[in-house]
Amino acid sequence: MTTVLQIKTSLSDTGNANRLVDAFITQWRARHPEDRILTRNLGRNPIPHLNETAITGFFTPAERRTPEQRAAVELSDELIAELQAADVLVLGVPMYNFGIPSTLKAWIDHVARAGITFKYTENGPVGLVQDKQVFVLAARGGIYSGTPQDTQTAYLRNVLGFLGMTDVSFIYAEGLALGELAKDRAETAALGQISRLIDSRTITTAGKPVDV
Numbered sequence: 001m002t003t004v005l006q007i008k009t010s011l012s013d014t015g016n017a018n019r020l021v022d023a024f025i026t027q028w029r030a031r032h033p034e035d036r037i038l039t040r041n042l043g044r045n046p047i048p049h050l051n052e053t054a055i056t057g058f059f060t061p062a063e064r065r066t067p068e069q070r071a072a073v074e075l076s077d078e079l080i081a082e083l084q085a086a087d088v089l090v091l092g093v094p095m096y097n098f099g100i101p102s103t104l105k106a107w108i109d110h111v112a113r114a115g116i117t118f119k120y121t122e123n124g125p126v127g128l129v130q131d132k133q134v135f136v137l138a139a140r141g142g143i144y145s146g147t148p149q150d151t152q153t154a155y156l157r158n159v160l161g162f163l164g165m166t167d168v169s170f171i172y173a174e175g176l177a178l179g180e181l182a183k184d185r186a187e188t189a190a191l192g193q194i195s196r197l198i199d200s201r202t203i204t205t206a207g208k209p210v211d212v
């Protein structure tokens with residue numbers, strides 16, 4: 001059984017990026033009804049920004065943490081446990097003001113933990129979140145993929161790779177603000193890509209190929 005973690009970050013439940021995630025999960029379920037789907041809706045239930053309480057809590061031994069530090073570390077631990085439990089991560093990523101949603105950045109700040117999800121060695125950093133397949137479903141008003149304005153792709157590849165997630169596929173629905181025709185075309189293309197990816201990918205669970 002494969003565990004899929006879907007992370008939604010649209011401001012509205014019916015946002016374009018959320019709808020791409022829904023389409024992905026619907027198609028996934030149709031092919032793998034036995035799989036476990038975990039959901040984190042950061043748009044509906046945002047997590048707090050990383051703050052001093054959390055960061056000092058990370059570096060304080062468990063038995064010496066204040067109640068506030070304990071609560072902050074527990075949230076981070078919970079998010080990391082969800083991520084580590086997943087074989088497949090589906091990230092819905094709208095473009096807001098030329099970047100990723102701040103809610104997603106807050107999630108990344110909580111799951112990037114020295115000694116837990118990455119470590120430094122003599123040979124450089126090593127990511128400890130391994131054996132994941134990541135699908136990034138990006139929704140944008142304009143068209144940026146392949147240009148320097150697409151800060152999302154470079155940033156997400158970098159930070160996910162730093163944490164050990166190097167198998168990352170991007171699907172873009174772009175030009176969603178450029179009129180109905182452009183929007184329809186972009187959505188149809190993105191949905192087609194999602195179908196093809198789900199149809200063609202061999203999902204690897206703990207090193208074992210699993211037929212999809």
Ligand SMILES: Cc1cc2nc3c(=O)[nH]c(=O)nc-3n(C[C@H](O)[C@H](O)[C@H](O)COP(=O)(O)O)c2cc1C
Pocket residue numbers: 009010011012014015016017018093094095096097098099139140141142143176177
């Ligand atoms: C606050 C806000 C900021 C936005 N900034 C950008 C932007 O910088 N570039 C862009 O192409 N589209 C931008 N858009 C348009 C969104 O990327 C587009 O509507 C996309 O569908 C949003 O995904 P969502 O529907 O899942 O929220 C912005 C939309 C909002 C609400």
